[in-house]
Amino acid sequence: SHTNVSVDERLIKVCELLKENIDYYNWVGFYFRNGNREELKLRAFAGEPTDHTIIPFGKGICGQVAVSNQNFVVPDVKAQDNYIACSIYVKAEIVIPLFKNGENIGQIDIDSHTPDPFTKADEKFLEFVNDAVSKIL
């Protein structure tokens, strides 16, 4: 629908804004639950295209957040066993769940080429971004 196109464009703008203004945000994307399936689907992103547009619940950092409902900060991706690599340049990752009416419906996922760059301030900021985004969905 036209409504969904507009939301997708806004989501892409949010990704681009974050990627272009925060130097250690090198890939920014929004994954959402894919209908009633136990999987995530990539809906909007800024940065290099990824092969991982569908991620089963439980798989990788993103899939773990889909079931835990908790922020997941990864200072060193090499130290994770349940991790899906998208780029050889990625050193760290942060995934923050996105709630609508109290339900975990998706997440923002950010990859960094900088080792251990994410702080509590990033978590609080990205929770705020997700709250704002939930209102346009």
Ligand code: SME
């Ligand atoms: N690294 C993620 C997969 C998505 S890419 O970072 C874009 C994961 O382990 O779930």
